[in-house]
Amino acid sequence: MANSELKTREPTDLRSAISDDDRILYLMDEISRRARRSYDLSIACLGLNRTQWRIIGLLLQEPDLTQAEIAKRLELESATIGQAVIALCKRGVTKREKAPSDGRVWQIRFTDDIETLLPQLRTSADTLHEALWVGFETDEKAVLRMLLIRLSKNLSKIPSALD
DSSP: OOGGGSOOOOOOOGGGGSOHHHHHHHHHHHHHHHHHHHHHHHHGGGTOOHHHHHHHHHHHHOTTOBHHHHHHHHTOOHHHHHHHHHHHHHHTSEEEEEETTEEEEEEEEEOTTHHHHHHHHHHHHHHHHHHHTTTOOHHHHHHHHHHHHHHHHHHHTSOOTTO
C-alpha cells in the first residue's frame, strides 16, 4: 500500500491512557527514586554505595535477616548482595556468621564499628528529611504514613514473584 493510500487517523490524546491512580504511582516512584539518589550523593563521601546503605538500613530494622533474605527484600541478585556484604565486612561494620538454624545460610551481623558510621548516616538522612518535609505539619506526615501503610497492606495481599 502506498503512503498516499494510508488512512490518516485522528490524533488521540495518549494522556488519557494514564489514569489518576497511575499518576499517583508514578509520583510515588519518582519521589522514592529522587530521595535515594539524593541520599546516594550525600553519603558518597563515606564510601558507601546504594546497596551497602540499603543493607545497613534493612538490618537496622530487622537485625536477624540472612543474606538470602536481604537479597529477596531488596530485590537484588544474591551475588550483588554478597559483594556488598563482603565490602561491609572488609570495612569492619558487619560480619557474616553461619546461621544457627542452618549452617548453609549466612547471618549478617553488625560489629561495634557500625556505631562510628551511624551518626554520619543519620546526619545525611536528617538533611534529606529537612529538605523533603518543608511545609509539612507533623499531623500531615502522620496521615501520609497511615495512608502509605494501608497501601502497603493492600499490596501485601497481591501475590508477587517475591513471595
